[in-house]
Amino acid sequence: MTAHRVEMRDATREFRDGGGIRGVTLTVSAGEIVALVGLNGAGKTTLMRVLLGMLIPSEGSVEFDGVRLHRIPAAQWAAVGHLVDHPLIYRELTARQNLELSARLYWAPATAVARSLTEFDLSRYAQKRARALSMGNRQRVGLASALQHDPSLIVLDEPTNSLDPAGVILLRDALRRRADAGAAVLVSSHHLDEVARVAHRIVVLNDGRLVGGLDPDAAELERAFFEMVRLDDERRRP
Numbered sequence: 001m002t003a004h005r006v007e008m009r010d011a012t013r014e015f016r017d018g019g020g021i022r023g024v025t026l027t028v029s030a031g032e033i034v035a036l037v038g039l040n041g042a043g044k045t046t047l048m049r050v051l052l053g054m055l056i057p058s059e060g061s062v063e064f065d066g067v068r069l070h071r072i073p074a075a076q077w078a079a080v081g082h083l084v085d086h087p088l089i090y091r092e093l094t095a096r097q098n099l100e101l102s103a104r105l106y107w108a109p110a111t112a113v114a115r116s117l118t119e120f121d122l123s124r125y126a127q128k129r130a131r132a133l134s135m136g137n138r139q140r141v142g143l144a145s146a147l148q149h150d151p152s153l154i155v156l157d158e159p160t161n162s163l164d165p166a167g168v169i170l171l172r173d174a175l176r177r178r179a180d181a182g183a184a185v186l187v188s189s190h191h192l193d194e195v196a197r198v199a200h201r202i203v204v205l206n207d208g209r210l211v212g213g214l215d216p217d218a219a220e221l222e223r224a225f226f227e228m229v230r231l232d233d234e235r236r237r238p
């Protein structure tokens with residue numbers, strides 16, 4: 001796996017109503033799992049969409065291995081795996097057909113589909129149409145699609161949404177394996193305890209700005225998070 005790093009500098013993308021992100025600087029390096037946490041509306045999804053080029057920053061820049069995002073050759077996108085918003089799934093196709101399609105899109109080897117069905121414990125649903133799957137199993141298919149080509153940059157927005165505890169563990173192992181092999185991973189979550197089990201670093205986003213980091217091994221993580229957010233809110237209050 002070729003090691004990649006993604007770097008966001010002073011990125012700003014505000015919306016008319018005042019939401020968005022402001023002046024965010026963040027680097028995710030090869031081999032590390034960074035968790036992005038923040039309250040509802042803090043800007044996590046917006047940050048990820050800017051990082052992936054789905055939204056153009058109004059200020060600042062995003063670089064992939066030192067190259068500005070819009071200059072990256074199409075082939076390099078095959079090294080990216082992402083799931084932001086909803087899993088990209090065709091409801092009329094079976095789980096296996098969905099995986100075969102995304103394997104072709106991302107130039108994954110022919111063996112990838114069988115491997116990812118096993119990795120996300122989906123083999124028994126392989127022939128089932130996506131529309132007939134439970135939400136959690138659809139999420140598993142979405143995650144398998146995003147990861148089966150072994151991307152070296154992984155961006156997942158609240159990936160444990162609708163997963164059962166077994167799915168959470170499968171995902172955690174899948175991310176660890178890939179980071180150990182050199183992937184750079186950015187994952188957002190509301191569940192601090194859960195991300196603390198997998199992340200090397202936790203960064204806190206509040207009202208569109210990065211306001212600090214948390215040590216995943218620290219005790220009382222939730223308390224530290226709320227304190228950081230409270231202090232930031234207080235600091236900005238007129």
Ligand SMILES: Nc1ncnc2c1ncn2[C@@H]1O[C@H](COP(=O)(O)OP(=O)(O)OP(=O)(O)O)[C@@H](O)[C@H]1O
Pocket residue numbers: 015016017018019020038039040041042043044045046047
């Ligand atoms: N397309 C858009 N147009 C206008 N405002 C938007 C748009 N997308 C997001 N926002 C606003 O930007 C802010 C950040 O939203 P975002 O979805 O990035 O937050 P989030 O941290 O992912 O929240 P959640 O945890 O609820 O998913 C919110 O105030 C939201 O209403």
